[in-house]
Amino acid sequence: xxxxxxxxxxxxxxxxxxxxxxxxxxxxxxxxxxxxxxxxxxxxxxxxxxxxxxxxxxxxxxxxxxxxxxxxxxxxxxxxxxxxxxxxxxxxxxxxxxxxxxxxxxxxxxxxxxxxxxxxxxxxxxxxxxxxxxxxxxxxxxxxxxxxxxxxxxxxxxxxxxxxxxxxxxxxxxxxxxxxxxxxxxxxxxxxxxxxxxxxxxxxxxxxxxxxxxxxxxxxxxxxxxxxxxxxxxxxxxxxxxxxxxxxxxxxxxxxxxxxxxxxxxxxxxxxxxxxxxxxxxxxxxxxxxxxxxxxxxxxxxxxxxxxxxxxxxxxxxxxxxxxxxxxxxxxxxxxxxxxxxxxxxxxxxxxxxxxxxxxxxxxxxxxxxxxxxxxxxxxxxxxxxxxxxxxxxxxxxxxxxxxxxxxxxxxxxxxxxxxxxxxxxxxxxxxxxxxxxxxxxxxx
Ligand code: 2IT
Numbered sequence: 001x002x003x004x005x006x007x008x009x010x011x012x013x014x015x016x017x018x019x020x021x022x023x024x025x026x027x028x029x030x031x032x033x034x035x036x037x038x039x040x041x042x043x044x045x046x047x048x049x050x051x052x053x054x055x056x057x058x059x060x061x062x063x064x065x066x067x068x069x070x071x072x073x074x075x076x077x078x079x080x081x082x083x084x085x086x087x088x089x090x091x092x093x094x095x096x097x098x099x100x101x102x103x104x105x106x107x108x109x110x111x112x113x114x115x116x117x118x119x120x121x122x123x124x125x126x127x128x129x130x131x132x133x134x135x136x137x138x139x140x141x142x143x144x145x146x147x148x149x150x151x152x153x154x155x156x157x158x159x160x161x162x163x164x165x166x167x168x169x170x171x172x173x174x175x176x177x178x179x180x181x182x183x184x185x186x187x188x189x190x191x192x193x194x195x196x197x198x199x200x201x202x203x204x205x206x207x208x209x210x211x212x213x214x215x216x217x218x219x220x221x222x223x224x225x226x227x228x229x230x231x232x233x234x235x236x237x238x239x240x241x242x243x244x245x246x247x248x249x250x251x252x253x254x255x256x257x258x259x260x261x262x263x264x265x266x267x268x269x270x271x272x273x274x275x276x277x278x279x280x281x282x283x284x285x286x287x288x289x290x291x292x293x294x295x296x297x298x299x300x301x302x303x304x305x306x307x308x309x310x311x312x313x314x315x316x317x318x319x320x321x322x323x324x325x326x327x328x329x330x331x332x333x334x335x336x337x338x339x340x341x342x343x344x345x346x347x348x349x350x351x352x353x354x355x356x357x358x359x360x361x362x363x364x365x366x367x368x369x370x371x372x373x374x375x376x377x378x379x380x381x382x383x384x385x386x387x388x389x390x391x392x393x394x395x396x397x398x399x400x401x402x403x404x405x406x407x408x409x410x411x412x413x414x415x416x417x418x419x420x421x422x423x424x425x426x427x428x429x430x431x432x433x434x435x436x437x438x439x440x441x442x443x444x445x
Contacts, residue, residue, distance in 0.1 A: 001028070001032055001035050001036060001042065001047065003025070003028045003029065003032060006024075006028065006047060006048070006051070007021060007024065007025055007028070010024065010051055014103075016100065017099065017100035017103060017104075018100060019100045019101050019103075019104040019321060019322070019346070020099075020100045020101075020103040020104040020107065022104065022346065022349075022350050023104040023107050023108055023346060024051055024107060025350070026346075026350065026353070026365075026424065026428070027107075027111065027428045027432065028047070030424060030425045030428035030429060030432075031428055031429055031432045034429055034432075034433065035047070035432075038436075040440065041436055041440075044439070044440055044444070046436050046439060046440070049439065049444075050081065050110075050435070050436075050439070051107070053078050053079060053080045053081070053103060053106060053107075054079045054080060054081060054082060054087075055079050056076065056077070056078050056079070056099070056103075057075075057076065057077045057078075057079075057125075057149075057150060057153055058074065058075070058076050058099070059074070059075045059076075059149040059150065060072060060073075060074065060075070060149075061073045061074065061075045061127060061129065061142065061145045061146050061149065062145060063138075063141045063142045063144075063145040064141060065138055066135050066137060066138055071142075073127050073128055073129040073142070074127060074128055075125070075126075075127045075146050075149055075150065076097070076099065076102050076125050076126060076127065077123065077124075077125035077150050077153060077154070077159070077161070078099075078102045078103055078105075078106040078123060078124050078125060079106075079123050079153075079159055080103075080106035080107060080109065080110050080121070080122040080123055080124065081106075081110040081121050081122045081435065081439075082121035082122075083121060083435050083438035083439045083442065084113070084114055084119055084120065084121055084434065084435060084438045085113070085118070085119035085120040085121045086120065086121055086155075086156075086157050086158055086159055086160055087121045087122065087123030087158065087159035087160070088109070088113055088120035088121060088122065088123060088159070088160050088162075088191075088374060088377065088378070088381075089105065089106060089109040089113070089122055089123040089124040089125070089161070089162065089164075089374065090105075090124060090125075090126075090161065090162045090163050090164030090167065090192075090374075091124075091125045091126045091127075091161050091162070091163065091164055091167045091171075091175070092105070092124070092125075092126035092127075092164040092165045092166060092167065093126055093127050093129045093130065093131055093142075093165070093166030093167050093171065094126070094128070094130060094165045094166045094320075095128055095130040095132075096128075096320075097126045097127055097128045098128065101321065102124045102125065102126060103124075104321070104345075104346065105124040105164075105345055106122050106123055106124035107122070108122075108345055108346065108366070108367050109122035109123065109124055109367075109374070110122025110431075110435060111367050111427070111428060111431030111432060111435065112366075112367040112368075112370075112371045112374060112431065113371075113374055113378075114430075114431040114432075114434040114435050115367065115368060115371050115406045115409060115427060115430060115431050115434075116371050116374060116375040116378060116402055116406070117375075117402060117405055117406075118375060118378035118379075118402075119378075120160075120374065120377075120378055120381075123159055123161070124164075125150070125161060126164065126166075126167070127142075127146060129142055129146075129166075130166070131166045131171070131285065132285060132286070132287045133285060133286070134285065136170075139170065139171060139174065140174045143171055143174035143175045143178065144174060144177075144178040146175065147175050147178035147179050147182070148178065148182070151178070151179050151182045151183055154179070154189060155183070155187075155189055156187040156188045156189045156381070156384070156385070160188070160189060160190065160191060160377070160381060161175070161189075161190055161191075162190060162191040162192045162373075162374070162377050163192040163238070165237065165320065167192075168192075168237075168238055168282075169192065169193075169194055169199075169204065172190050172191075172192045172193055172194075173193070173194055173197075175190060176189070176190045176193055176197075187384060187385075188380070188381060188384030188385070191203065191377035191378075191380040191381060192204075192377065192380075193380070198380075198383075198384050199380065200376060200377075200379055200380035200383055200389075200390070200395055201389070201390065201391065201392040201395050202376060202392050202395040202396050202399065203373075203376045203377065203380055203395075204238060204242065205241075205242040205245060205246070206242065206372045206373050206375070206376035206377075206395075206399055207238070207239045207242055207243075207343070207370050207372055207373030208238075208239050208240070208241060208242020208243035208244070208245060208246055208318070208343070209242055209243075209245070209246045209372060209396070209399060210369075210370065210371065210372015210373065210375065210376070210399055210402070210403045211239075211242075211243050211246075211316065211318075211341065211343045211369045211370055211372060212243055212246035212247050212250060213246075213372065213399070213400050213403035213404070214341065214364065214368065214369050214372070214403045214406065214407055215314065215316070215339060215341050215364075215369070216250060217403065217404060217407035218339055218341065218362055218364060218407070218423075219338075219339060219362075221407075221411070221421070222362060224338065224339075226247075226250050226251060226252050226314075227250070227251035227252070228251060228252070228253070229252045229253070229313040229314055229338070230252070230253050230254075230255050230311075230312045230313050230314070231247050231252050231253065231254045231255065231312060231313070231314045231315075231316060232254075232255060232256045232307045232308065232310050232312040232314070232315045232316065233247075233254050233256055233257055233258075233270075233307070233316050233318050234256070234257070234258040234263070234306065234307055234308075234316070234317050234318055234319045234323055234324075234344075234347075235257065235258060235259075235317075235318040235319030235320075235344065236257045236258065236259055236278050236281055236282060236289050237282050237318075237319075238282070239318045239343055239344070239370070239373070240257055240278065240318040240319070240343075241275065241278045241279060241282075243316055243318055243343055244257070244270050244275050244278065245275055247314075247316075248269070248270070248271045248275065252313075252314065253269040253271075254266075254269055254270045254271070255267065255269060255270070255310060255312060256270075256307035256310055256312075257270055257278065257289055257292070257307075258289060258306060258307050258319065259281075259287060259288050259289035259290075260287055260288070261287075261288040261289060261290050261303065261304070262289065262290065262301055262302050262303040262304050262305050263289065263301075263302050263305055263306060263307040264289050264290075264292045264293060264299050264300070264301055264302075265299060265300045265302065265307070265310060266292075266296065266298065266299040267298065267299075268298050268299075274292075274296060277292065277295065277296075289301070290303070306323070306324075306328060308324060308328035308329075308331055308332055309328075309331055310335075311335040311336065312332075312335070312337060313336075313337065313338045313339070314337070314338060314339045314340075314341070315332050315337055315339075315340045315341075316340075316341055316343050317342055317343060317344050317347030317348065318343040318344055318347075319344050319347070320344055320347075321344065321345055321346040321347065322346065322347070322348070322349045323344060323347050323348075324340075324342075324347055324348045324349070324352050325348075325349045325351065325352055326349060326351035326352045326354075326355050328352065329348070329351075329352040329355045329356055330355070333355075333356075333359055333361065337361075338362060339361075339362040339363075340356060340361060340362070340363045340364075341363070341364045341369045342364065342365050342366035342369055342370070343366065343369055343370050344366060344370070345366045345367070345370065346365075346366055347366055353365070353424060357422060357424065360420050362421075363423060363424070364410070364423035364424075364427070365423060365424045365427055365428075367427050367428075367431065368406050368407070368410055368423060368426070368427035371402070371403070371406055372399050372402065372403055375399060375402045375403075376395065376399055379395055379398055379399070406427075409426065409427070409430035410423045410426030410427050410430065411426065412426070412430070413425065413426040413427075413429040413430045413433075414426020414427070414429070
């Protein structure tokens with residue numbers, strides 16, 4: 001495999017898609033050795049076929065705001081790869097959304113979903129619509145307009161969207177409501193639904209819970225007890241909330257959360273009603289964390305800064321891609337960090353990832369760490385297909401087992417000759433092998 005060749009061809013075909021190229025490069029570097037051991041992959045052009053999405057829908061989303069003005073956004077659904085199951089992945093509503101970010105997310109989702117052990121292919125979608133400061137009615141009208149365009153191309157056995165940044169239970173409700181009105185069927189088709197209409201218990205918590213189950217496995221493999229460890233978390237949305245809940249339950253102390261406006265340091269730990277307050281902050285729609293320090297004066301707000309300057313044992317980026325750069329990585333290591341795990345998708349820049357690995361740090365990538373979210377979406381699909389609802393304990397137990405299994409796959413495929421566990425390699429190789437074998441078995445399609 002000529003990695004540089006593949007990347008430069010890809011760049012020439014799709015100029016400017018820097019995040020997508022970053023995600024592809026990370027996978028190619030990881031899988032190079034096993035790929036070269038399997039000449040049949042090269043013969044079947046598996047890489048060339050894997051780096052192009054099956055198809056992409058791009059569409060106009062016109063809607064009317066509360067003032068009566070017409071707004072126009074762009075909607076997307078990237079159906080990346082369905083070798084192992086229906087396209088599955090979230091919708092992101094955020095001002096930064098473009099084809100590069102959705103292609104990187106769809107590509108990552110393909111391998112992540114393979115790691116979950118469940119039969120799901122990879123997809124992603126969304127819009128450059130920003131929910132920040134929008135009223136409830138505006139969000140509903142936008143979701144309805146989005147769904148009018150894409151409903152024909154999704155379905156319970158073809159493509160199952162879910163939430164991501166800017167898309168939570170409320171948005172899924174509006175999207176699914178419109179979908180049902182148009183499609184005249186009631187078989188699920190979305191995950192992250194409300195509990196009253198087919199949602200799964202533990203789905204809201206699942207990404208954060210799963211991440212902490214995974215981090216706990218990483219620490220246990222090194223005989224380190226998570227109890228009493230300090231944790232820096234970025235973000236304050238659904239994922240940060242679930243991670244804070246489980247970290248606290250496991251006896252760790254979460255000392256930071258963050259937003260686009262800066263970060264909060266709480267020396268007493270974000271626990272108890274402070275965790276629920278994170279939801280209030282999110283629901284305010286203002287996208288800021290500063291009010292936390294007004295409500296809890298023990299905490300300090302650091303305007304315009306990221307939490308990685310704090311001395312902590314565990315760092316968990318939970319916000320957005322490339323939020324932790326190589327300088328942050330250096331600072332964390334100089335401050336004695338023990339474990340860094342991406343909970344956001346591609347939370348660290350490529351340079352930061354390389355640096356963590358070069359320093360033989362306990363570091364794991366988002367596609368392994370945050371796979372509990374989509375895994376629990378898979379469990380929601382199973383419950384919908386069986387027309388039943390599992391109890392919280394049942395779902396949580398399955399989630400826990402899946403995360404242990406993913407950790408096991410990383411150990412099996414990520415061990416370097418010197419004994420270092422390269423979780424990036426482990427996750428990429430394990431995910432790739434499953435997708436590649438499925439593609440080989442199904443011919444040139
Ligand atoms: O990045 C992700 O895995 C998600 N946003 C969740 C996707 C899903 O289908 O639950």
